[in-house]
Amino acid sequence: MAELASLLAAGLFLLGMGGSMLKNAATQTRIYTPDESAFPNAQIGYAPMTDSAYAQDSLLRYVELRWREVEPQEGVYAWDALDAQYGFRDLRARGIHLVVRFVCDVPGQESHMDIPDWLYAQTGDGSWYSTDYGKGYSPDYSNATFRAAHRRVLAALGEHFGTDGFVTYVELGSLGHWGEWHIKTGEGLVPMPGEAIRDEYVADYEAAFPTAKLLMRRPFNITAAHGLGVYNDMTGHGKDTAEWLGWLQNGGWYGEEPNALAPMPAFWQNAPVGGEFTSSIPMKTMLRSQLSQTVELVQQSHMSFLGPKVAEETYRGGYNAVLKNLGYRLRVTQLTLTPGPGGTTVTLMIRNDGNAPFYWDWSTNLYLEDAAGNPLRTLPLGLSLPELLPGQEQTVSVTLEGVRLSLSGKNGGQRLTLGIVDPMTGRDAVRFAMKTKIRNGRAVLI
Template sequence: MASTMAERRTAAAAACLLLAGCLLWAGRKHTAVYQPDETAFPNAQIGYAPGVLDTGPDEPAVTLRYLGLTWRELEPEEGVYAWEAIQQTCHLDALRQQGVHLVLRILCDEPGAEAHLDIPDWLYEKTGNGSWYDLSYGKGYSPDYADPAFFAAHAALLRAVGEWFGADGFVSYVELGSLGHWGEWHVKSGEGLVPLPEEAVRDRYMALYREAFPAAKLLVRRPFRGAAGQGFGLYNDMTGHAGDTAEWLGWIENGGWYEGDPAGLSPMPDAWQTAPIGGELTSRISMEQLLETGLDQTLSLVKRSHMSFLGPKTADAAYRTGYDAVLSALGYRLRVTEAAWRRVPGGMELTVTLANEGSAPFYWDWPVNLYAETAEGTTLEKVPLGISLPELLPGQTRTAKAKLTALPAPFWEERDRRVTMGIVDPMTGRDAVRFAMQTAQENGRAVLFAGV
């Protein structure tokens, strides 16, 4: 009996020593710190959005394209839509395959050099109660948007467009057009044109867009009362113009007068935290002033607006310093500031801290994953990292943990294994976000650790 007790004590002591050794080994943490990459680069859902046809040998790479379509182009005959022509002319299949997303605006009145209609002839024959004009803006026809027949036909149009584009996320942003010159929800009614409809009708147009594009982010030109209550984003087509942008920012901060209503615009100072801000560069100022002599002012206006994209009028790449500076100021900039791993029973535990060092959030809840890979990029394991990108505001960090089980032990001696991190675009199923950090990045994934 005494011998048995001694053996038990020896075994217990050995077990304790072994357990202590295992805990010590398992608790060793290997930490890496990553420096920021401050270079300019296009990134998923942000940056410049040139028109779908604005291509050339010197056109820089982009992840967004602007598609403006007039009703006349969309529905030349009642109930007959020009899908095939639009698809081919605008190369939409190729853009989708490349992972490029769209900024969409539908127009009913685009002023031009010659008298013309931007609505279909069949609709003009049904309504025809708008205003032909020849103004400082140009020439064109401004419809009566309150006309019941016009509204009913427009509801059918938006439903058809929404169904045709689908819900795969190809259309990321929809700028509410439809009403007013250039779809900007203003009409020169003081010069005799039929005015915009009252607020209740305008709100019905907003509701049409919400129903037609449930997966897209909707943006309006001004902070209308109806938009403020529905979580819409905003866009500024005079970006870079100090006076006009200051007025626009004033509306966002304080609300203001609209169409005879002193409270027609509602304060939306925090809208950018949950909904994107877009627009395009002003045409009133030269590129030289926007991107060289007045670059500091342009950057200040873009950052104060928390903008995520600019288009179809974008910076001219000939002014490369300014082009890159504005590009870097648009949207989020995500960086893993620190990552650590340690062995645990059954695998390795990783702790990752992700920071947003940009001027806006990433507004889509795209999956954030950690991967165990071979050195050639073959995925051995994928695990989600519990970080919600829309909740990561500029200046904030989020830390999360995950466990990988596919890597061999000891991992640090395996030259052909690595741990990477990526953010998946659901439209393509591919990792699509570039991290603003100094580390190897391949196939949309950032290398956190590699065997040595």
């Protein structure tokens, strides 16, 4: 009897082993190799001017709109002329998004004015100047008539561009030289308004562009309180960028205001960082001899885009090194197929290897396609892109009812793809940083 019991026990053990082996054989796993190359991607990368020779395949464009060109007559907006000049219709159709900055004072070589003549006639209490910045006219931004007109023109801009996501980023804009919220008051110019009035300008932007990401040059109190992003127009300059990062970490003074800047060290987890390369250092220096410092500054800043002064492609190595470190880098690390009674469960592990999140809650879909690439099934994934921080991974699963899939490739010509849909175009627009084929903007998983 003891011998019979031993044989039965051995048989049950082997049966259990067999069950485990069958289970393991039925569950199939694929590991994907990361793509370490640099490439432009949706909502991140370089943002050159619309007519820039460096536009190449960038998916962002920078537009600086001067009030004078937007509203040449009071209440009359030059939409057709602006669309023709910047090619907005074509950019939207191609799935290219905008970085917009609205400005009232851009120093130049000749004496000029960037606000409309009709507005100058109604206000005229600003300062004509000629400084080492250049020549121009700096308005009195505290003027009530000026502020009311500013509110109207921003509302008109927001209505014209719409809420379809075409305008991805809006840099504030409006106040100071180049819209950078500083004025050469030491030269006798009318100074910047106080915090209460500055916050009114921020409110104008928030009302006009409810779906865009708003960025400010400095971390003002309202920047932190409202969860806005920031931009650094001295990118690549070690000392100035260190000062800017210090504002973000510790807050500090703004002009004669001791507590106007608020510390917001972790804001980048929820709001984006932009900017452009400094003009005070040669591009060759930033992209060659000081490339490691330039990349480190971009990484420390958690930047998503740079423009309109972007890296020059002459320095291809530096161009790509910076590009690779802008924004998110999403990839599938592992796919698992688990067959069940009603179909196949697909489990994906998705990782962010970049320096920033993907800040938009775009739809992430798994597609079952036929051999021609036509979707047979579209399954939304419960993936929270904005919450996928750098270095983190999310696991999502969906079940394809009535479908049997195999990693062997014998799936009746069907394939499994992954895509993230740009709501502006309705097309899959995000490239995953993994080595796999891309079809119709989707990563081919099987």
